[in-house]
Amino acid sequence: MKPAHPQARRPAQSQANEACKALAQGFRGVLALEQGSAHGHLQRNGGRCRRNANGLKLTIPNLITLLRFLLVPAIVYAMLEGAMGWALAGFLVAGVSDGIDGFIARQFDQRSELGAYLDPIADKLLLVSVFVVLGLMSELPLWLVIAAVSRDLLIVGGVVLSGLLGHPVEMKPLMISKANTAMQIVLAAAVLFELALETAFGGLRGWLVILSGGLTVASAAAYLVAWFRHMNGYGESENPHL
Numbered sequence: 325m326k327p328a329h330p331q332a333r334r335p336a337q338s339q340a341n342e343a344c345k346a347l348a349q350g351f352r353g354v355l356a357l358e359q360g361s362a363h364g365h366l367q368r369n370g371g372r373c374r375r376n377a378n379g380l381k382l383t384i385p386n387l388i389t390l391l392r393f394l395l396v397p398a399i400v401y402a403m404l405e406g407a408m409g410w411a412l413a414g415f416l417v418a419g420v421s422d423g424i425d426g427f428i429a430r431q432f433d434q435r436s437e438l439g440a441y442l443d444p445i446a447d448k449l450l451l452v453s454v455f456v457v458l459g460l461m462s463e464l465p466l467w468l469v470i471a472a473v474s475r476d477l478l479i480v481g482g483v484v485l486s487g488l489l490g491h492p493v494e495m496k497p498l499m500i501s502k503a504n505t506a507m508q509i510v511l512a513a514a515v516l517f518e519l520a521l522e523t524a525f526g527g528l529r530g531w532l533v534i535l536s537g538g539l540t541v542a543s544a545a546a547y548l549v550a551w552f553r554h555m556n557g558y559g560e561s562e563n564p565h566l
Contacts, residue, residue, distance in 0.1 A: 383434040385425035385443075392418045392446040396453055403457045408519040415516055418450055419509075448476075451505075454512045463515050468537050472508065475544040482551045493554050500546055504539035511536045 395418050402411040425443065429435045452473065459469035486493045511532040518524055 383429070383436050383439065384432075385429040385434050386436060386439050388421050388425040388428070389439060389442045389446050392421055392450060393442075396446075396450050399450070400453050400457055403454070403461070408516060412513075412516040412520040415450075415454065415513065418446075419513075422447060451508055451512065452476075454516075455508065458512065458515055463519065464511075465533060468533055468540070471537060471540045471544075475540055478544055479547055482547070486551070486555060489555075491555055493551070498543065498546055500539060501543045504536070504543045507532065507536045507539050 395414050399411050399414040399418070402408070402414060422443075425439075429439060455464065455469050455472055458464040459466050483493055511529075514525060514529060514532055518529065
């Protein structure tokens with residue numbers, strides 16, 4: 325058999341590259357929806373992302389963000405071992421460090437492209453990990469954990485599909501998405517506090533579960549409706565976005 329001509333491989337390679345780009349865009353989309361412009365690490369100019377002079381340099385905020393990555397397995401391990409006090413402490417340290425790295429990045433002009441990716445990834449990884457473990461411990465209802473994870477997968481799938489179909493979508497966070505993330509953080513913190521202090525805050529957890537579940541479903545529905553509108557009306561606007 326004759327080897328395939330190099331030009332014959334180009335369509336397949338091009339399709340693979342487009343798929344990879346679409347997947348990356350979908351992942352970035354979920355991160356952008358949760359924190360807007362990712363703690364301000366990326367700046368925009370004329371609607372296009374403009375790389376900061378720091379680029380991929382490892383700045384102080386990035387080092388703090390890497391600390392949060394290291395805290396994730398430590399927090400998960402503490403939860404699985406029943407050391408809820410340590411798990412709570414790690415969760416609080418992660419939250420405080422999140423605010424600190426954002427402050428340093430903005431005040432000392434240490435925004436970077438690397439930080440724009442690392443920061444929301446660390447936050448999402450921590451929150452999803454805590455939710456999943458609490459679900460496995462039966463401290464959170466499984467339907468809520470499944471709904472939260474499925475929402476992110478739904479958004480990734482929608483952005484990837486729109487990219488593959490040649491209708492790229494610009495992701496913009498909705499207020500309901502920010503409210504959903506904030507509610508999930510409050511819920512996770514409240515449950516960890518209860519477990520660490522071996523107490524219960526009355527019916528607070530139940531109300532937080534209901535609110536978190538409602539916001540999760542509502543935010544997923546909002547983005548689904550926006551996605552269908554985008555796909556049906558693509559081309560009517562020069563800058564379509566969700």
